[in-house]
Amino acid sequence: xxxxxxxxxxxxxxxxxxxxxxxxxxxxxxxxxxxxxxxxxxxxxxxxxxxxxxxxxxxxxxxxxxxxxxxxxxxxxxxxxxxxxxxxxxxxxxxxxxxxxxxxxxxxxxxxxxxxxxxxxxxxxxxxxxxxxxxxxxxxxxxxxxxxxxxxxxxxxxxxxxxxxxxxxxxxxxxxxxxxxxxxxxxxxxxxxxxxxxxxxxxxxxxxxxxxxxxxxxxxxxxxxxxxxxxxxxxxxxxxxxxxxxxxxxxxxxxxxxxxxxxxxxxxxxxxxxxxxxxxxxxxxxxxxxxxxxxxxxxxxxxxxxxxxxxxxxxxxxxxxxxxxxxxxxxxxxxxxxxxxxxxxxxxxxxxxxxxxxxxxxxxxxxxxxxxxxxxxxxxxxxxxxxxxxxxxxxxxxx
Ligand code: LMG
Ligand code: NDP
Ligand code: PMR
Numbered sequence: 489x490x491x492x493x494x495x496x497x498x499x500x501x502x503x504x505x506x507x508x509x510x511x512x513x514x515x516x517x518x519x520x521x522x523x524x525x526x527x528x529x530x531x532x533x534x535x536x537x538x539x540x541x542x543x544x545x546x547x548x549x550x551x552x553x554x555x556x557x558x559x560x561x562x563x564x565x566x567x568x569x570x571x572x573x574x575x576x577x578x579x580x581x582x583x584x585x586x587x588x589x590x591x592x593x594x595x596x597x598x599x600x601x602x603x604x605x606x607x608x609x610x611x612x613x614x615x616x617x618x619x620x621x622x623x624x625x626x627x628x629x630x631x632x633x634x635x636x637x638x639x640x641x642x643x644x645x646x647x648x649x650x651x652x653x654x655x656x657x658x659x660x661x662x663x664x665x666x667x668x669x670x671x672x673x674x675x676x677x678x679x680x681x682x683x684x685x686x687x688x689x690x691x692x693x694x695x696x697x698x699x700x701x702x703x704x705x706x707x708x709x710x711x712x713x714x715x716x717x718x719x720x721x722x723x724x725x726x727x728x729x730x731x732x733x734x735x736x737x738x739x740x741x742x743x744x745x746x747x748x749x750x751x752x753x754x755x756x757x758x759x760x761x762x763x764x765x766x767x768x769x770x771x772x773x774x775x776x777x778x779x780x781x782x783x784x785x786x787x788x789x790x791x792x793x794x795x796x797x798x799x800x801x802x803x804x805x806x807x808x809x810x811x812x813x814x815x816x817x818x819x820x821x822x823x824x825x826x827x828x829x830x831x832x833x834x835x836x837x838x839x840x841x842x843x844x845x846x847x848x849x850x851x852x853x854x855x856x857x858x859x860x861x862x863x864x865x866x867x868x869x870x871x872x873x874x875x876x877x878x879x880x881x882x883x884x885x886x887x
Pocket of ligand 2: 581608658661792794
């Protein structure tokens with residue numbers, strides 16, 4: 489409410505006429521500050537921001553002068569009651585589709601601050617604004633997963649911001665179904681696996697330290713999987729089928745010159761490369777669980793959110809496909825979910841206490857109830873997961 493906002497202002501401003509004050513507040517909070525300023529303020533005033541957040545979460549503005557949660561303390565006391573501080577969740581690829589929908593769902597709870605890690609800063613800012621996200625509930629930081637340097641820079645920038653990290657969601661992905669020849673990341677790896685798996689692999693490994701430091705009650709690392717990477721389903725049997733083989737292409741550098749651009753060493757197929765990358769995502773989640781869950785208490789999870797047939801993921805598909813795919817999923821397979829619904833599902837995996845089990849691949853039934861799903865034989869192969877881990881470590885410079 490304008491009244492509440494007015495009390496954040498210095499007293500000099502508050503002395504003005506009520507209408508005018510409200511107007512100024514509106515400007516500075518939503519329009520007046522440039523995106524860069526907005527960005528900068530994330531870095532310069534973490535304490536101030538936390539102060540506001542703790543007020544928001546209890547809806548008492550007066551408490552501003554009495555209760556301040558310093559970053560890193562998971563509780564503050566307001567009027568004698570203990571209040572959990574806002575959780576901080578990083579979501580990659582939050583500028584569209586599922587990532588944006590989840591960011592919106594989490595921001596609306598007022599219990600989360602969403603760090604939108606995006607390759608296109610302006611697109612993300614516009615998306616957040618048109619989703620109606622309130623400024624204090626999100627920030628945007630640049631991350632291009634097609635460059636390992638960018639990943640390292642992102643981690644550095646995030647640490648500079650002074651925020652704790654409570655949940656990481658590896659959501660961004662690209663799908664190149666009509667590509668006839670491979671494209672490559674800055675580091676020379678086939679793009680689908682480079683972005684969807686390798687970029688996230690480095691990010692997750694680096695940010696694991698930050699998750700360990702968080703004092704939030706439930707810390708989680710979530711990686712998106714998919715039904716199309718699981719050959720124990722009908723959808724996973726639509727050609728081309730996912731399959732990593734013996735990983736010879738990956739071990740060879742996935743560069744299309746000294747080795748194949750495909751993980752299994754075969755001929756390039758854009759749709760298969762995407763599905764392969766999703767197997768990598770699901771294997772990585774389980775390997776993280778095996779390596780780190782017991783010691784750190786961090787929850788590792790993957791999920792299939794349903795078929796969100798309207799997202800930007802299908803941007804490169806032929807127009808006829810994009811036209812027919814949504815009604816096909818809605819009326820024939822009945823696997824369709826809206827972006828809104830999928831966002832709520834991912835938000836559950838981020839924050840719901842009932843979904844805190846580690847090592848799980850979540851799915852939802854027709855009534856939108858979550859359940860622990862079974863992964864295909866290959867997507868749950870522990871030997872392959874370890875081999876994938878070791879090769880990936882070398883490729884991203886961790887080993
Ligand atoms: C590939 O082709 C391309 O080769 C590749 O380059 C890439 O582009 C890739 O995924 C992208 O696609 C895919 C091709 C193969 O599929 C199609 O082209 C079909 C497109 C269909 C798109 C939807 C159109 C639907 C039109 C319906 C109209 C909707 C209108 C709605 C109105 C409703 C009103 C009520 O696809 C095929 O080859 C087809 C054959 C697919 C068979 C798959 C099934 C295999 C089943 C195997 C069974 C295995 C059993 C599993 C057991 C599990 C048990 C639990
Ligand atoms: P969208 O294309 O709508 O969203 C993908 C996001 O990833 C976009 O924000 C995109 O950025 C971002 N992205 C792409 N490349 C990069 C990069 N190099 N660096 C940083 N960000 C990048 O797709 P969805 O929302 O559908 O997909 C989200 C996740 O859900 C994916 O992991 C996908 O595999 C998974 N999934 C989707 C299903 C579906 O039916 N749609 C089903 C099962 C799983 P930009 O906006 O700039 O393009
Ligand atoms: Mg699929 C039986 C149910 C079902 C489900 C849940 C999906 C999900 N699909 C199903 C069936 C079928 N699809 C069938 C029978 C066909 C052949 C007509 C079919 C075809 C098809 C194509 C061509 N489906 C596709 C494509 C794509 O290009 C999408 C893809 O593979 O992206 C990698 C796709 C998908 N189908 C799904 C889901 C969730 C996708 C895309 C998203 C993803 O896995 O991330």
